[in-house]
Amino acid sequence: MSEKRIFSGIKPTGDLTLGSYIGAIKNWVELQNEYLCLYCIVDMHAITIRNDPETLRRRSLEQLAQYVASGLDPERNIIYIQSHVPQHAELSWILGCYSMLGELNRMTQYKDKVSKGEENLNAGIYTYPVLMAADILLYQSDLVPVGEDQKQHVELCRDIAIRFNHVYGETFKVPEPFVPKVGARIKSLTDPESKMSKSDDDPQGSIFIMDSPDQILKKVKRAVTDMENRVTFDTEKQPGISNLMTIYSSATGKDFDVITEEFEGKGYGAFKNAVAEAVIELLRPIREKSEEILADRAYLTEIYTSGAKRAAELAEPTLKLVVEKLGFVPRG
Numbered sequence: 001m002s003e004k005r006i007f008s009g010i011k012p013t014g015d016l017t018l019g020s021y022i023g024a025i026k027n028w029v030e031l032q033n034e035y036l037c038l039y040c041i042v043d044m045h046a047i048t049i050r051n052d053p054e055t056l057r058r059r060s061l062e063q064l065a066q067y068v069a070s071g072l073d074p075e076r077n078i079i080y081i082q083s084h085v086p087q088h089a090e091l092s093w094i095l096g097c098y099s100m101l102g103e104l105n106r107m108t109q110y111k112d113k114v115s116k117g118e119e120n121l122n123a124g125i126y127t128y129p130v131l132m133a134a135d136i137l138l139y140q141s142d143l144v145p146v147g148e149d150q151k152q153h154v155e156l157c158r159d160i161a162i163r164f165n166h167v168y169g170e171t172f173k174v175p176e177p178f179v180p181k182v183g184a185r186i187k188s189l190t191d192p193e194s195k196m197s198k199s200d201d202d203p204q205g206s207i208f209i210m211d212s213p214d215q216i217l218k219k220v221k222r223a224v225t226d227m228e229n230r231v232t233f234d235t236e237k238q239p240g241i242s243n244l245m246t247i248y249s250s251a252t253g254k255d256f257d258v259i260t261e262e263f264e265g266k267g268y269g270a271f272k273n274a275v276a277e278a279v280i281e282l283l284r285p286i287r288e289k290s291e292e293i294l295a296d297r298a299y300l301t302e303i304y305t306s307g308a309k310r311a312a313e314l315a316e317p318t319l320k321l322v323v324e325k326l327g328f329v330p331r332g
């Protein structure tokens with residue numbers, strides 16, 4: 001295995017969706033063969049929105065089980081919960097002092113929330129990219145697999161690392177974003193212009209990993225399509241059908257032209273049934289395995305305890321180096 005390191009995480013702000021699986025976790029499973037990977041449940045990022053405490057705890061544990069059930073090996077990877085490794089918060093404060101207000105003001109996700117008139121516009125939303133930089137730099141990560149919308153945050157992380165290195169000499173590895181080509185963006189079933197999200201107000205728009213086969217079938221059958229009656233990939237004219245094609249292609253490995261040929265003259269009903277069937281079979285083993293893992297609380301605890309211990313061991317040398325460079329008095 002390469003010594004190169006990867007950090008990635010998902011925030012437990014909702015139940016994981018088919019989008020979380022295809023857009024993130026499925027790629028992580030492949031990366032585990034090539035890199036030393038840290039896969040995190042970023043619960044500290046989740047609290048920028050208000051959560052019911054019991055729900056947050058349940059989701060964090062479910063997410064952990066789903067990582068493992070999706071094929072992430074807890075021995076080969078470091079799988080842990082962010083708040084269990086306090087070095088993230090420590091480094092985040094330090095890096096905040098090396099992040100410029102002008103830079104944070106330019107972050108698109110923050111600007112979006114401001115323009116949409118977000119009521120709970122707390123400082124955590126503003127400094128979120130700094131914590132994300134700390135997550136990445138703490139482990140001297142080489143690569144950060146992210147969706148297109150997080151690329152700007154990785155750019156900021158690089159700028160912070162370069163700035164710190166410039167002042168204090170080589171301290172942080174400057175990471176590269178890694179945006180997987182396949183997997184694309186999975187859109188909402190009810191609004192194919194928007195991303196399928198964990199925290200969508202309309203649960204009919206998202207397929208959740210833990211959905212039953214019946215729920216999946218119903219959601220896919222109700223998915224928004226168009227009047228063209230052709231299964232062709234055209235995100236402008238046929239965003240709903242194109243989204244279902246992306247999902248079907250990810251689940252079966254078939255190319256778009258093969259899919260178009262398969263459903264030539266068959267109508268949307270047949271296509272939707274096939275999509276539902278493919279998704280049900282894709283998610284079935286993950287759901288069943290997740291349920292098994294969740295029922296074994298001792299195993300779950302063992303995974304996150306040993307994950308946090310291993311993560312802290314990797315984080316500590318970086319933090320030690322940073323505080324030394326800053327001029328803090330070393331701990332006795």
Ligand code: AQP
Nearest residue numbers: 010011013019020023024146147185186196197198199
């Ligand atoms: N629909 C999607 N299509 C492709 N990739 C997706 N990801 C999430 N949804 C899709 C990818 O999952 C990773 C982790 O995302 P996150 O949960 O930390 O943040 P997010 O992108 O904001 O996900 P959500 O589901 O939209 O969460 P909420 O609703 O809480 O904002 C990222 O790599 C992301 O690209």
